[in-house]
Amino acid sequence: MNNTVSALNKEDADMTKISVAELQVILPVSNHTIRRFSREDSKFPAPVIIGRANYFDRAMIYKWLSSRASAANTIQDSDVILTTDQAGILLGRSRAWVWKNITTNNQFTLVDLSPGAKSGKPKPYFIKREVLEAFPDLAAIAAQKAA
Structure with missing residues (x-):
């Protein structure tokens, strides 16, 4: 670096x-x-x-x-935050799939990275660790295709 x-x-x-x-x-x-x-x-x-x-x-x-997380005590010191597009690339899935299976699924912690409290509707961000834990097979397949 x-x-x-x-x-x-x-x-x-x-x-x-x-x-x-x-x-x-x-x-x-x-x-x-x-x-x-x-x-x-x-x-x-x-x-x-x-x-x-x-x-x-x-x-x-x-x-x-x-x-800024939707669930308290879920962020760990090594966590990385993902955008919707990054989650889709990680899993080899479309934005629509990510919306249906991650964004609207209450199982995942959403992180609000809106700069100000009055910025309107927040864009969804996710914890990479949670996405990988929920969909390890999809992540492995996407990684193989990318290699």
């Missing part, structure tokens, strides 16, 4: 800080949306500015994600 935390000073070298690029691996959103979170959501962790780069506390990001 280009944006590693190796440039941090000694007291910040606890490896809990992640760059914007590393944050975007966890959250499938743009740089602009991350900046909007900082401005519009008081619960979003403030970045630590080191040089010209912003770094975020990993544990605080997951705590914030938990506050």
Whole structure:
């Protein structure tokens, strides 16, 4: 990775800080949306500015994600959030299939990544771990086809 935390000073070298690029691996959103979170959501962790780069506390990001999940205590420290399109690619299925089998299925935790509370109807985001646990065979078949 280009944006590693190796440039941090000694007291910040606890490896809990992640760059914007590393944050975007966890959250499938743009740089602009991350900046909007900082401005519009008081619960979003403030970045630590080191040089010209912003770094975020990993544990605080997951705590914030938990506050936006439809079910409490479902977000784990290694979870990655998926868009509808990413879930479809992961399983080799269409957006309509994802809508019917994941979005409207109360078995899955939905995560609201709308930048502000007044942004209207939230777009559905899912926890990758839950999708893989529910559909391991579909994920394996899609991975084989992609290889």
